[in-house]
Amino acid sequence: MSQMQNDRKTDRPWLIRTYAGHSTAQASNALYRANLAKGQTGLSVAFDLPTQTGYDSDHILARGEVGKVGVPVGHLGDMRSLFDQIPLEQMNTSMTINATAPWLLSLYIAAAEEQGADVSQLQGTVQNDLIKEYLSRGTYICPPKPSLKMIADVAEYCYTNVPKWNPMNVCSYHLQEAGATPEQELAFALATAQAVLDELKPRIAPEDFPALVGRISFFVNAGIRFITEMCKMRAFVDLWDEICRDRYGVEDPKFRRFRYGVQVNSLGLTEQQPENNVYRILIEMLAVTLSKKARARAVQLPAWNEALGLPRPWDQQWSMRMQQILAYETDLLEYEDLFEGNPAVDKKVEALKEGARAELANLQSMGGAVASIEYMKSRLVDSNAERLNRIERNETVVVGVNRWTEGEASPLQTEDGGIMVVDPAVEQEQIARLNAWRAARDTAAVNQALADLRSAARDGRNIMPPSIAAAKAGVTTGEWAEEMRKVHGTYRGPTGVSGSPSNKTEGLEDLREAVNAVSDQLGRRLKFVVGKPGLDGHSNGAEQIAFRARDCGMDITYDGIRMTPEELVAQAQDDGAHVVGLSILSGSHLPLVEDLMQRMQESDLGHIPVVVGGIIPDEDAEKLSKMGVARVYTPKDFELNTIMADIIKLSQPL
Numbered sequence: 001m002s003q004m005q006n007d008r009k010t011d012r013p014w015l016i017r018t019y020a021g022h023s024t025a026q027a028s029n030a031l032y033r034a035n036l037a038k039g040q041t042g043l044s045v046a047f048d049l050p051t052q053t054g055y056d057s058d059h060i061l062a063r064g065e066v067g068k069v070g071v072p073v074g075h076l077g078d079m080r081s082l083f084d085q086i087p088l089e090q091m092n093t094s095m096t097i098n099a100t101a102p103w104l105l106s107l108y109i110a111a112a113e114e115q116g117a118d119v120s121q122l123q124g125t126v127q128n129d130l131i132k133e134y135l136s137r138g139t140y141i142c143p144p145k146p147s148l149k150m151i152a153d154v155a156e157y158c159y160t161n162v163p164k165w166n167p168m169n170v171c172s173y174h175l176q177e178a179g180a181t182p183e184q185e186l187a188f189a190l191a192t193a194q195a196v197l198d199e200l201k202p203r204i205a206p207e208d209f210p211a212l213v214g215r216i217s218f219f220v221n222a223g224i225r226f227i228t229e230m231c232k233m234r235a236f237v238d239l240w241d242e243i244c245r246d247r248y249g250v251e252d253p254k255f256r257r258f259r260y261g262v263q264v265n266s267l268g269l270t271e272q273q274p275e276n277n278v279y280r281i282l283i284e285m286l287a288v289t290l291s292k293k294a295r296a297r298a299v300q301l302p303a304w305n306e307a308l309g310l311p312r313p314w315d316q317q318w319s320m321r322m323q324q325i326l327a328y329e330t331d332l333l334e335y336e337d338l339f340e341g342n343p344a345v346d347k348k349v350e351a352l353k354e355g356a357r358a359e360l361a362n363l364q365s366m367g368g369a370v371a372s373i374e375y376m377k378s379r380l381v382d383s384n385a386e387r388l389n390r391i392e393r394n395e396t397v398v399v400g401v402n403r404w405t406e407g408e409a410s411p412l413q414t415e416d417g418g419i420m421v422v423d424p425a426v427e428q429e430q431i432a433r434l435n436a437w438r439a440a441r442d443t444a445a446v447n448q449a450l451a452d453l454r455s456a457a458r459d460g461r462n463i464m465p466p467s468i469a470a471a472k473a474g475v476t477t478g479e480w481a482e483e484m485r486k487v488h489g490t491y492r493g494p495t496g497v498s499g500s501p502s503n504k505t506e507g508l509e510d511l512r513e514a515v516n517a518v519s520d521q522l523g524r525r526l527k528f529v530v531g532k533p534g535l536d537g538h539s540n541g542a543e544q545i546a547f548r549a550r551d552c553g554m555d556i557t558y559d560g561i562r563m564t565p566e567e568l569v570a571q572a573q574d575d576g577a578h579v580v581g582l583s584i585l586s587g588s589h590l591p592l593v594e595d596l597m598q599r600m601q602e603s604d605l606g607h608i609p610v611v612v613g614g615i616i617p618d619e620d621a622e623k624l625s626k627m628g629v630a631r632v633y634t635p636k637d638f639e640l641n642t643i644m645a646d647i648i649k650l651s652q653p654l
Helices: 003-007 025-037 049-053 076-082 101-114 131-137 144-161 173-177 182-203 209-213 226-246 274-287 313-329 343-365 370-392 425-440 443-459 464-473 477-488 509-522 540-551 565-575 589-602 618-627 640-651
Strands: 015-017 043-046 092-096 123-126 169-171 217-222 260-264 298-300 527-531 555-558 579-583 610-613 631-633
Touching: 015 313, 025 043, 025 076, 025 313, 049 477, 076 101, 076 425, 076 464, 092 101, 092 298, 101 123, 101 144, 101 464, 101 477, 131 173, 131 182, 131 370, 144 182, 144 209, 144 370, 144 464, 144 477, 169 173, 169 182, 173 182, 173 217, 182 209, 182 217, 182 226, 182 343, 182 370, 217 226, 217 274, 226 274, 226 343, 260 274, 274 313, 343 370, 370 540, 370 640, 443 464, 443 477, 464 477, 509 640, 527 540, 527 565, 540 555, 540 579, 540 610, 540 640, 565 579, 565 589, 579 589, 579 640, 589 610, 589 618, 610 640, 618 631, 631 640
Parallel strands: 015 298, 043 092, 092 123, 169 217, 217 260, 260 298, 527 555, 527 579, 579 610, 610 631
Antiparallel strands: none
């Protein structure tokens, strides 16, 4: 043992997690127990899109989405199965859930009570960040004001009843994924935190407020420019301390600590030469672990193949081993902060803080985060467009994508395609279990619980106690969410893409001339309808396609996320579409596109070309082509101008 190890106590490692969940509660439970046995020290639950958006598995919008990107949890029975043989009192569980966060936490508390757990000892996090949902992810339900109120309900309840629980993760992860610059990520996330704390402050006794501030945590992204990312984390630490002290009067330094978990950047994962992603993930992890001052409290890493589809257990294990090797084999945790006093680091941190403060002041002048949603969305779309432009122009090098594109086939992509595929039968099996649950419960108790929940929501009371009661009575996820929809309404966030004609011409002259020529042939402006069928809220791709199409001179329609195939066909008909473009990243492309193509035929629109983009395996691309899809695009098709040229060609009259 070294002298250093003798002289100084080694720091505790961060929580080691894997973001996981798929197909069924039973299958996900087996995966969790296996990962814990392999040395994982916390759980991070991925829920499927119907659960995230408040629909039961048999809802029309849930078709094709059940169990795809996470585990379906429709009621207490599912939550019970999800954590079977996992003592929740001893576990630290992160649940990536937003719109339905009060409900999923209620189910978790009810399941813990069934285990005999002391609820006051439960530890973990619900993400519960609605503003970033409006900006970048799209699994929201209700408008901003009632959504903020529900976040405050969770925080207030947890402070009293589950004091070790983090009631909210301010999530900048998806902001970076949507194109945010480091300064924007800092400012937009901190503005969101301020909006939540401003909502909470009148509801909490002044003497208790600092401790509540100390329970607010963050969920942050870390990209490939790991020095900048590490400096961003240090800037977060300083700015959060500053806000807590100066804006909220928090005197105790321990309540001003910037507490964050991290998943490194899925934005940077490439479909091309996917084995390179292993190095990217490792380098990105260093940004959130090397600096003790800004070290993450919990880390979860994507797998090398997540640009291709769902990772297999072995792929997740490989990423977990990266964390374990860094935490337990190296001497990283034996040292104080390695970057304290480094002039280059200090300079970069100060520059980031200055830029973030300016943007934060700008947001405050507009009335804060809620009032600035449309502004922030448009800035993210612009920043993402600039990022993609730099990649297209080879100004930003992405190995295997725009440089050194030739390479050997990966032996890691075996006969299964190198990914896990969810059995399509899972959806019907989950619906059968849901129907059995409904049939076995006490209908009168369910109706009373729903009435109490509705009354609490309408009267402005804290919805956590009636939600927990509803969970115990057997209420389903869709039923809980429907009550929220009835009381508060629904909300569709801004797209950030203006439908107005664009004057941008740089690098697009030839394409604009081609659009003009085709439009003359058609007798009106080329009409391109872009849609996102299903529940997938990852709208970045659709936004960038619509953005570039508008700049090329096309007449575009893009109304955002959560459209049914029926609605999109009606839109294509009403708008006189020449081409229809669909974006689906949840893996639900086959059933959703099949439905749309059938409806197009039935509406005499079969002559209109349909193009589809998403994370689509080659085998599925062939199936889509047989359905009549004209073009299939995947993340490897990063040159948007090439896609625009295809759309122009497809729209030409025969």
